[in-house]
Amino acid sequence: MTADAANGDGDVIIRAEGLTRKFGDFTAVDDLTLRVERASIFAFLGANGSGKSTTIRMLIGLLTPTAGTIEVDGIDVIRNPRRVRDHIGYMGQKVSLYQGLSLRENVEFYAGLYGLDEKALAERWGPLAERLDLESSENEHPEDLPAGIRQRAGLALSTLHRPRVLFLDEPTAGVDVNNRALFWELIQEESDAGVTVFVTTHFLEEADYCDRVCFIDAGRLTADATPEELRRRFSPGYRVHVEAVNGAAARPGDARAERALSDLAERLRARGLRVERRTHAIDVAAESLDPEWLRAVSEVQLAHEGLRVSVEQPHMTDVFREIARGRAR
């Protein structure tokens, strides 16, 4: 997935222009323009009340915009709000499983809605239930299931009809850290299989699982970039620390390690990086991580015993803190 394709006229599957929604005097969504590339994972972030859910409801045809245009998988959503639903899967903050029905009965109910016959359902559900680890829960009622399993069941139901676009509204809210990790693996698999995933979350570190990140605040977009571009613009950047752990001249090999550090510092400086030579260590500051010079670091690390490398990556929470402060100013 290349970030730049979404800027041009690459394979765009969701396109919203000038999207606006007012509720009386209140403008919930204000002149929003979005482009989402096919098969990408697109993070749509913002605090409670920022206009996130209103935007999603418009994109899936549940709410008519006050102004603007929306196209999803080639369909004009404003003109054909019902037609778009065959192309998309949606999982809301409150997973829409019917209580009182077992998970299996829920599946059959949704299969009926999507027009899947028995054979198609069997072909689809078997592998899905196995992959999402739902087989042992099929006879349980959703209200008796832990949040993590309920969430996976919601994902299964929203993908039952093999939609091309998945809208997931805070799928990890109220889910513990192990189920969040598993959930993101599943989302990445969907994307690898060609499904476009439009996802919201308030766990900011989860932006790193996504190809592109949009940030909405008071109904307006305040950022639209890849996670790495956001780091470049809103953080002090990366630091890479290479250290000779035994200290100089402790052993015969260590003098070589020191020389290797000096050589590496020179090579990285030649690439235009800011490098500081410290006692038994070097510090590299960089806006972003370029595999080219990382490999140079890696070669030196592998060639010398006792050289320890550590990379300090700007945390996404700090990046969003910067973005939010920028607006507050």
Place this chain on the structure above:
Amino acid sequence: MSDVAAAAGRDRPEIRLRGLRKHFGERTALDDVSLAIAGAQIVGVVGPDGAGKTTLLRAIAGLLEIEAEEASVLGFDLRGDVTDLKSRLGYVPQSFSLYRELTVEENLRVIGRLNRLDESAFDERARPLLERTGLAPFTDRQAGALSGGMKQKLAIAAALLPRPSLLVLDEPTAGVDVLARDEIWSILQERKSEVLIAISTSYLEEVEACDRLVYLDGGRVVATGTPAELRARVPLELYRAWGDDPRAIARAARALPYVDGARATGSYARIEVRCDRTPGAERVLDDLARLRDARVALAEQTPIDTESTLLALARGDHLPAGSRGP
């Protein structure tokens, strides 16, 4: 206020639980919970969904009838009359529970009256709280019209107004924007020298900010300790492999015989190796740099973080207290 507590002047900031149990019908929500916390600090209650975090916080706040061999909070017995305890603690539940149709100031005044604060005492306490929470310009706004972050700050201000010795907060920052979360945490950090704070959260960086953690699973206390103590008891090594295609790197790394798990984030793959299976860091770094089917630009070993710690605890993959870390 009881004469005993009044005579003591200041409550003992401590929680002592032994063999605490709570059943809801047939379901056991808390099972043989024992806990000894002494001194003002921030205690984080963490654990998977359904672990009993809310139930434990509600029990500590004297809101549940419980069974226990010992259950003492601020020196009050949870098994007896908890009226006095309730007047010494502030409780902020998961869902906003102040009056939505009252203004910010009116909500605080209600709390003030319930605590029999006279006008001057109320002003003296409410002003700094309103300033500190940034709510001062919004005193006339209806609570229901506040943003999510402001609502939570109002709930915390209301809980702090009676100057409690214990503050119990159930996921106060869930869904709140990052700057409001920062503010809430800096308010808690300022208070923690005088108030014992028990808080649940699912944000990793907030878990790290706690002085002590209580990890619950299935209604039982599985581990307690400082974040650093819990990290030291994870029997795993953590590696990061950076490259253009972290998902391919994670897949390729999983094929290494000693790798326990590998997961891609945006720019690197996180790779976990069990301490009892590791061939040594040099070898792991070497293998990662030479993965087939994936180009690794750089591999590094990195200290166990909170995420790995919570994942290990959830899997039951954690060394008992007292054993030496890897």
